[in-house]
Amino acid sequence: MTSVPSSTVKPLISGRRGPAEMVVLKTFLLVPFVALVAAVPLLWGWGLSWVDAALFVVFYTFGTLGVTVGYHRYFTHGAFKAPRALRIALAVSGSMAVQGSVIFWVASHRRHHAFADREGDPHSPWLFGTSPAALLRGFWHAHMGWMFKREVTNADRFAPDLVGDRDLRLVNRFFALWIALSVALPAALGGLITWSWWGAVTAFFWAGLVRIALLHHVTWSVNSVCHLIGERPFASRDKAANFWPLAILSMGESWHNSHHADPTCARHGVLRGQVDVSARVIWLFERFGWATDVRWPRADRLAAKRKA
Known part of the structure; x- marks a missing residue:
């Protein structure tokens, strides 16, 4: 695998999302966000138990590594090779982060590297x-505004x-199932561990919705x-920067200047002290x-x- 396919003949965009797809997309982007906003007053007074916190950490770690190790470093950039079972597990884990299906995510990110901070x-x-x-408009666009557009990056x-890849096409096709499991499993485990509907x-709220939103x-x-502020110790073709406050929560992804300087490298935090x-x-x-x-x-x- 290479980070940017050599073909330049096929168009950037393969189609546009229909109205029904946009409704579903906005639902899965905005409902967790509302839950994250609501979490602040809820955390102050009630509703968060040690079971919720433990499940939050477990599912956050599982989904984040699915994106960072699977979607990003493995599938997008080919930073290592993996056997079939691990490939499938990483694709499913990344899908449960609810950031898009594996083929959609990888195609979009390879396009990002091909045209980083330029038109396209x-x-x-x-x-x-x-x-x-x-820049304020650009921040909104880069952060989440771009996902509300109807255009779909050309995966071909x-x-x-x-x-x-037959296995990945199958995982991609059942993306809705992985979303359902991502919110249903924490609820089921919370109920079983506490043996209560309230659990x-x-x-469901903390380890499901709030975890996905965060x-x-x-x-x-x-x-x-990480494309606006931070340190840039390495030369790259774009404005990617290292932003250390996000290093732990992003599990190393915020060492972004290092990554854009050497995209296929398996380690992004390459300097001393970079977790x-x-x-x-x-x-x-x-x-x-x-x-x-x-x-x-x-x-x-x-x-x-x-x-x-």
């Missing part, structure tokens, strides 16, 4: 200019390897915040024999990219 990038904050008003151009309700905004912040949980998970996969041909940082490549 689906979510650059710099597309409208550099004035304060333009940007992700032909995934389109041609199911609070787990993960959404952490990931979207890599698109918006990268996703890279550690890939390291464990390698130790267990589940990941091979891992593209770890090389001193010569880092030195060549390092700014004077």
Whole structure:
């Protein structure tokens, strides 16, 4: 796999979402967001138990690693090779983050790298200019506004390897099932552990809706915040930056300048003290024999990219 397919003949856009698709999309973007807003007063007075908190952490970690290790570093950039069982597990795990099906996500992100911060990038904050008003508009667009557009990135151009994979097409087709499981499993476990309907309700809220919303905004912040502010120790063709406050929640994705300087590298936090949980998970996969041909940082490549 390569991060940017060589074909430039096929169009960027393969079609437009219909009205029904837009309703479903807005529902799964906005309902968790409303839950996240409501979580602030709820957390102050009632409704959060240790069971909810534990389930939140477990499902947040599972979904986040599905996106960072699976969708991003493996499927999009080919940072390592994996056997069939792990490929399928990573695709399902990423799907349960409710950020889009595996083929949609990978195609969109490869397009982002092909046109980073230029015309054609689906979510650059710099597309409208550099004035304060333009950057405010760009921030909204990069953070979540781009997802409300009807256009769909052409997967045949940007992700032909995934389109041609029977297993991934099947996982992609059942995206609605993975969404349902993402919200139903925390509720079921909360109810069983507490042996109460109220335990199911609070787990559904905290480990289901609020967890999905937080993960959404952490990931979207890599698109918006990490292309606006932060440190840029490495040379890249765009404005990607390292933003350390998001390093833990994003599990290493906010070392974004390092990533754009060397997109196929399995580790994004390449400098001393840069915590990268996703890279550690890939390291464990390698130790267990589940990941091979891992593209770890090389001193010569880092030195060549390092700014004077």
